[in-house]
Amino acid sequence: MPDSTKLSRRGFLKATGGAAAVTALAGCSGEGNGEGTTESGGAGTGTEATGTATEESGDGSELSGSVFNRVLSGTITTLDPVAATDTASGIVIQQLFDCLMAYPNALPTVENELAADYTVSDDYRTYTFQLADATFHNGDKVTASDFVYAWERLAASSNSRRAYFILDSVGVQHETDGEDSYVPGSLGVEATGETELTVSLSEPFHDTLEMFAYTSFAAVPEGLVGDVGDYDGQLSYDEFANTNPVGAGPFQFAFWEKGTSAAVTKYDDYYGNVAKVDNVRWQVIEDDTALYNYAMNRNADYFELPTAQFDPAKVQVEETDDYGRETGTYGPLRNNATANYVGVPTLSIYYVGFNMSKVPKPVRQAFAYVLNQEQMVSEVFKNRGSPAQLFTPPTIFPGGAEAATELVESEYPYSMGETDIQAARQVMEEAGYGPDNKFEVQWTQYNSNTWEQMAGILRDQLASAHINMQIEKADFSTLLERGRNGQLQAYTLGWIADWPAPDNFLQLLNPPQTDTSQPGPISYVNWTSENGDAAQQATDAYQTVVNNAAPTDQAQQARNEAYVAMEQANWEDVAMLPIYNAKDERFWYDNVEIEPFGGMGPSRQKLNNVTLTEQSN
Structure with missing residues (x-):
């Protein structure tokens, strides 16, 4: 671990486990083809309700008017924007x-969004926002004081799981x-007018505005919850996070x-585009088969298809836009309908991580030699993604996807597009392993049949x-x-962007943040000089990122x-092995x-512009 005096305020864990320590993973995801974080769990059921309806809700009340029915493949854990760390909760919170x-x-x-306008100082340290009406x-008016309070909750509440976003990421x-x-009470956030908010940074940060779009920074009525400062709170925390x-x-x-389920109802006094549907309802279904049956019975208007039931031959792409989004149709479905289709390359990476203190380097390298990302994407994931040898998604890699491909093709040290068992065997034998001295490794994954199929091949x-x-x-x-x-050895996880920059992904490979003996490790690989020859290279590189955080061309070049x-x-050290x-x-x-x-990703999309006709076809 490096000298803690060299880590700036965006060092996240600060080596000493200070203000940046958190107990949950930002951006963390399980299976990559669902709205939730994992495919695990039991079944869900529900009655058919598309178009205009009066529907029985989960608590016995009624939803009047049009209902946009969706499915969540992960469990909602909280509706508090500073406490949520899972995708399912985030989808509802976004609305x-x-x-x-x-x-x-x-x-x-x-x-x-709530900022009607803003200005930035010449040194990129002061942001002044004028708020929308x-x-x-x-019914309370949104004021600058509400943001001061909401951001104090983000920084100081014992319920916050995103304190490092405001204290360290943005700084x-x-x-x-x-x-x-x-x-x-010491945040550099001030209500300089009823609807004017001034934010002071300790250093410039290149993605400040992007971070302010994350729901952890959402406005909350001043003093609503009594979990910070001297506020008594109008609501108990349980009320705010669960029922109001x-x-x-x-x-x-x-x-x-x-x-089981959740629903939201349009807010008629919304300052933006008032929702065109009266309600959005989500059924929570974590079992693949149950989710598929629910959608095929037309209980959901908008849904995912589990990989086991997905047939890529049924996709007809009619248009691909400048963002790489493919739109067209899919069908026929099991119910003989033809569905509309969108396929979007998201800013995400799914990977195998290694606890380097438990899995020696030759074993990790053997994994890298035998893993054929192209084979896995094609045969296991049915081309629902693109093979990855880099941890950074190609669209935000320095120089773009073309530069990413060039680097991989010229420098990737393992076998691309093939399973090189001979090289894997050689690196293991050079380390002293053999038929009578095999290494035992525990692979742990979330409840996904797809990932289990990949694990079996490996x-x-x-x-x-x-x-x-x-x-x-x-x-x-x-x-x-x-x-x-x-407690893990080899494990599978995914990471979805919190903000669209490489450091949001590569922070998982910053060695001081991977120490599981410290509070709140952001990943679980325990990357130290004892466990990998390139640990210091990674530490120094991430420190360069931290030291060059300004939104300038010179700083961007150093970061790149x-x-x-x-x-x-x-x-070099195979702390994490990218898959797709x-x-x-x-x-x-x-x-x-x-x-x-x-x-x-779909968790960032608001649904107020969705139009729902009276009958499904």
Whole structure:
């Protein structure tokens, strides 16, 4: 671990586990073809309800008017924007809360949301926002003081799981105590007028506006929850997080029955485009077969297809836009209907991670030699993504996808497009392993039949390279808990962009942040100089990123060189083995008109512009 005095305020873990320590993974995901974080769990059921209806809700009340029916393949855990770390919760929160900025239809370019206008100082340290004329769902006017309060909750509330976003990622000015922990009330966020908000950064940060589009930074009525400062709170925390999440978004809370369903209802006084549907309802179904049956019975207007039931031959792409989004049709479905189709290359990476303190380097290299990403994407994932040898998605790699391809083709040290068992066996034998001395490794994955199929292929290949691999499945939360506790060996996870820049991904490979003996490791690989020859290279490269965070061409060039150095360090030590970048696909019946979502993923798309006709076809 490096000298902690060399780590700046965007060092995240700060080596000492200070204010940046968190207990959950930002951007973390399980299976790449669903709205949730994992495919695990039981079945869900529901009655058919498309178009205009009066529907029985999860808590016995009624949804009046049109209902846009969707499915969540992961469990909602909270409706508090500073506490949510899972995709399923984020999808609902996105409809209830608004931020200063937003990603329009999840495209990776921000625009104003609650910010009507803004200015930036010449040194990129001061941002001044003029707020739109908007109200919360309780009728209160949105003011700058509401943001001061909401961001204090983000930084200081014991319920916050995103404190490092504001304290370290963006680096809003603040004070720390002798233990390097945030001093409550010291944020550089000021209401300089009723609707004027001034934000001061300790250093420039190249993606400040992009971060302000994340729902953790959403507006919340001042003093609503008594979990920070001297506020008594109008609501208890449980009320706010579970039954009365008051925001300023296009929809207001209707109901949430944990593990079963949730719904939101349009907010008629919304300052933006008032929703065209009266309600959005999500059925929570974590089992693949049950999810498929639910959609085929037309209980969902807009849905995913599990990989086991997906047939790529049924996709007819009619148009590909400048963002790489493919639109067209899919069919026939099992119910003989032809669905509308969108396939979007999202800013994501799915990978195998190694606890380097438990899995020696030769074993990790053997994994890299036998893994044929192209084969896995084609045969296992049915081309629902693109093979990946880099941890950074190609569209945001320095120089773009062409530069990413050039680097991989010229420098990737393992076998591309083939399974090289001979090279895997050689590296293991050079390390002293053989038929009578095999390495035993535990593979842990979330409950996904698709990933289990890939694991089985790897297990059979590695057996010829003196490695016995045991496959274990765990639910998503258990996998994360075991990772934080340093109990994993080889594991599977994914990462979806919090902001569209390489450092959002490569922070997972910053060695000081991977130490599971410290609070809140952002990944679980325990990358140290004892476990990998390139650990110092990765540490120095990420420090260069931290030291050159300004939105200037010179700083960007320094970051670009450091990004490449981190990728090369990961190739050398195989802390994480990239598998694929997901193509996120959705399907919908003809009774729905919806814009395709962008590379930030469907969890970033607001649904107020969805149009729903009276009858499904």
